[in-house]
Amino acid sequence: MSYTHLLKTVTQLGSPHVLVVGDFMLDSYVYGDALRISPEAPVQVLKVVRREYCGGGAASVAADVVTLGARCTCIGVVGNDSSGQRLLAILEKCKADTSGLLRLDTRPTINKERVIGLAQHRHRQQLLRIDEECSEPLSEQGYERLLATYHAHLADCDVVCLQDYNKGLFRPDICQTLIRSAMQAHKPVLVDPPLGQDYRKFTGATLITPNRKETSEAVGFAVETIEDAERASALLRERLSLTAVVVTLDKEGAYLQTAEGGRHIPTIPRMVYDVTGAGDMMLATLAVALAGGADLDTALQLANIASGIEVEKFGVATVSVDEIVNEILSRHRGKTGKIQDIDTLRIELDYHRKQNETIVFTNGCFDVLHRGHIEYLKFCKQLGQVVVVGLNSDASVRQLKGPSRPVNNQHDRAALLAELECVDYVVIFDEPDPLHLITAVCPDILVKGQDWADKGVVGREFVESHGGRVVLAPLVEGKSSTLTIEKLNQINEHPKETYTP
Template structure:
């Protein structure tokens, strides 16, 4: 049996540095994405028990979201990293197809080669959720092969060069094929795409429900998940695969590589991380930070898109895999189908200030605390020039639960919110003071202008803000309630604000008690 060695993990400073160096090369890179696209939609809300009409859960709808799915999600993921993405696909000439085009355009994806397949219904996957539980998925749309006109249009867009211009394959740094079995890829298209990428010297990355179909294309990288990998193993490997999936994949590396025809196979094993097979070196294993199964939609798309963008930018395999695994770890901590941006990756892979915990690790700690029956409270702020008002506020917030998490704005975030002269105290200084407070259990740094990403990942039981806010002023409030949490406000301490304190210092106004003590 082949041994499984450890891939340099995202926690390794050297691996982080190499991955971040590779990330810097991805901006404005041209990526071609070809594949099956679909509309993903989600209905969210707190549970209301079981229906009297039957043993099914009732969800009180509090929110809805839509996103491109399949190859559309992969294209959006690459665009989020800064790539210039051209998408070749088909949609039905129906309202779902029109909405999908709109979402792709909003994500920054070039949809000039997204063709209408007349008479066809767009694939639409609708999910109904409450809390972290997925109750139901409803699929609709046509998954038969594309019609002759659409197929001819796809081939023309991919391989025919306009006068004085290159074909889409030739003019791209890399090609990503997303084959989810909804009818786009014929055997002829598979062979022609592989041949065109090879002749142009462009990396071909394939994410396919049936990886064996792509062996004639001789792809550079294939990214099968656990179920897809099990179909590549010999019959006698089923038992060992169930017992120890990374080790079983390593033991059958040659068979998996031969079945896919790929130079590199990156097997994704959800909670068991991923295993890299390249035939020239021992298999490499990168463990995962586990996430709820209901959050894993789109993680494979994100991983494949990040890999294709990274290798298209010239990254070596190890940093490309580190980037891809980090991007997948970001999106699996968000409900729905989401995108990991370049800023998200820099935050995930960059150095952590002393006193703060990164969001993936904090998410796992929160899950453990809930398992022990503890109530989780979240608040956030700049906490620049800590004063009595802050101390009273944090003590009051802590009283709403058992664990208090404080989100702290990054220095760049404070400047956007408060102006170019703030913060007075740099992030490390603000964290050092907050760490000394007994009411604070965990600190996490965020760069966004709102706490939406923190709330999405941590799902607090209570979200607390100061009494100078109202619910109408908080875009986060609806999300908290949709996730089953409460929004609470703490009375504001009069005449104790950072801005007021700084105004008095700048004006030379010293409180009377302080003057008497001098």
């Protein structure tokens, strides 16, 4: 799948409406310096330095959905307690709609408190987790209120997410009511299931996303290979009458099973810091991408990328569209480097403009790279975030400099420029002047050397007519490709005598 397709999809998702139904939790983190062993028992003494709170479970999915630019309505329950108030405040701060969360006196807000030791005041290590929860089903009256709230919001949403952590909310008959109502309303239902052997309550959903361990438990055999994932996903899809199954395979990516068959969607192995929240991110990204019009394969590619970014962060963390775009661009540059054709370059520059980054353009032959070139390009980088270098092709250089030039071919010259930290993109052009390229790039700043002050800078009128400006860069005296070539020729004409004993 082309990176341009992924870029176009992720930047045009819009603001679809996602209904998240599930177990809403508060994730609490107590950080402290690990000082000594307690005299009371062989346990660590922790001096608390700070506390942090964020949404977990379905609340994590909601935060992920909103961070990706979608709208989110939360359906579930919280306790009428301080943890519930804190969780509601967190969700409201991230702009999630909490009007569908029932406040109950009969059960506490699920709170997972993690105690984190800070070795040498900075290296994090989780020491203990304390869970406060009730995993019993709701009362009949509670379910009546839950379903009424769900049906009130169903018509306005684009997709439904069920996030089940086995905390009692998804009683089988209630789960089936949620799925049937959504399917009758032509709303896709995406399920992140819990660890368990019986998934019959998810029958008829659009898609489920069990991880490797959950899939193994559900099908009764270990999912260790891609072939195992293929067999397991086909079994689940047939058994539960699902449109698709996505088995997440940690560093191996995911396996997608649909009516058209199965396919492995690989990912790039990451430096995993914390897997907490990876499943939430997978569900949220799939939901937003599908609701935004992406096909299933594209949505899963984006979800793979987002989940990979998430596991490199500590705790439950969100991932933005910008981070996904940067990852896509980074992967592409890892294959092609900074040297781009103009069509590809324009796509990437459109993204940079959306980030309000200043685009600087300059051009030249850059034959026999020298200190003057380096200082000149460093000057360009000081003017903006993105430096694009238009490089004259070999044919163009011959027209300008004569048949003996260039000394280095266009591929070598481009490769050298691409290795400079101050250069972001290199694009080769054949014309004797860069006007066509300048109109395609449409830079905010056009840079030429001071020696062009009296010559007339090509592209000045176009750049200034579009609100940009032209800057003349200072030159390093006595440094030029022509002078360097002349010195080399002199050396060749008068080689030093060598002494042979």
